[in-house]
Amino acid sequence: MRPVIALVGRPNVGKSTLFNQLTRSRDALVADFPGLTRDRKYGEGRSGDRDFIVIDTGGLTGDEHGIDAPMANQSMAAMEEADVILLLVDAREGLNSADELMVEALRRRGKAFHLVVNKLDGLDASVATGDFYRLGVSHLHGIAASQGRGVRALIDEVLSQVPDDGSAEALAERENRIRVAVVGRPNVGKSTLVNRLLGEERVVVYDQPGTTRDSIYIDFERDERAYTLIDTAGIRRRKNIREVVEKFSIVKTLQAVDDAHVVVLLVDAHEGLVDQDMHLLGHCIEAGRGLVIAINKWDGLDPDTRDQIKNELSRRLQFAEYADTHFISALHGTGVGHLYRSIDAAHQSATRKLNTNQLTRILEDAVGSHAPPMVNGRRIKLRYAHAGGRNPPLIVIHGTQTDSIPASYQRFLEKAFTRELKLVGTPVRIEFRSGENPYADRRNALTQRQVARKRRMMAHVKQEKKKRQRKKGR
DSSP states (O other), X not given: OOXXXXXXXXXXXXXXXXXXHHHTSOOSOOOSOTTOOOSOEEEEEEETTEEEEEEEOOOOOSOOOTTHHHHHHHHHHHHHHOSEEEEEEETTTOOOHHHHHHHHHHHHHTOOEEEEEEOOTTSOHHHHHHGGGGGOOSOEEEOBTTTTBTXXXXXXXXXXXXXXXXXXXXHHHHHTOEEEEEEESTTSSHHXXXXXXXXXXXXXXXXXXXXXXXXXXXXXXXXXXXEEEEEOOOOOOGGGOOOHHHHHHHHHHHHHHHHOSEEEEEEETTTOSOHHHHHHHHHHHHHTOEEEEEEEOOTTOOHHHHHHHHHHHHHHTGGGTTXXXXXXXXXXXXXXXXXXXXXXXXXXXXXXXXXXXXXXXXHHHHHHHSOOOEETTEEOEEEEEEEEETTTTEEEEEEESGGGOOHHHHHHHHHHHHXXXXXXXXXXXXXXXXXXXXXXXXXXXXXXXXXXXXXXXXXXXXXXXXXXXXXXXX
């Protein structure tokens, strides 16, 4: 198993910056803004031939209230999961009473930890770290996470104290995981649904829009199948975005959609389908991801309201009729378990291998029942089809004059392939290719015999023309 390293400390000491350095990514949001990280976030790192897992956590102050209380619980849970804890402190602020309390708490837990003095850039390291030796910590490191200074030496020393049992199998297992992103507008219950799917309070849930600010990747198993669940930040209309942090959160959400195999679009039943839901749905379809639609907060609605919502969904979601729709209550768990069936079906359809003979047979049947239109007096001919890619399924159709195929006929073919292949929860992409004329832009070079024959023919034509003119003159 790969060692697990948790990053803890007060707010704004550089935990997310160090997380990005260790994972060599920009997965964690970084800004000069205390309390930016609210959930524990997992990432993978590598140093030499050693792999490890890093957990980024929210800041701890010891005086948590409101939303900070569940954030503190997330940090505590990360400490329990970790093999090694890195306690970050701020060299520019010096030793803080909250730092002393956290050192005492870690000692009581009996967890192995290292004290990391961050933000040494521009400072004398020996002077800046001197005050922290009062804590009596055996492992003290000075780094500048924003510049990467001292980070390599830090992780090498940390890993040298953890046994190496190999991670090739774990990496292969991760590649086979089904990645599921939960997206929607703010406060529709995404984090509540994630916790319900996991069966534990894994991410922060609070009655305040915008609680989740980053995309949280969570690995788990269910019925011997491996999944990665992605909790994302809510996306609002552009005119309602005030904080710069929220702009970064939206980017991370859109990246999570592109990274996922299947997207669960969560809609608030009390508000119905709004324009922002339709924009999100359009982005998921353009990205070609498997799609499951979940109508949340279904409990408590009267029958008339439910019928009205179902009619609205049927009318406005005709272009995404391939996606399964579930009516759930993330808070109480009603209908949540059925989401897995649709997620598995969408993933299987999106990654299914398609046979050329079967695709060509479906194409022939579709053309036989409804032929392509005529262009310039000539019928468009579609000859054969084959698979061009997966997730989403891409079908390449070869023929003549395919550039002139109207969008309506392309939609007809997409529905035909979806129906005959029994694909669920995934869009079908069709790419047309026209056969090239091998003699286009080529002129045959005439032989001397052909040139002489051509001259005789032209002379004969001229003579015949003169004879006709003389007969007309008589």
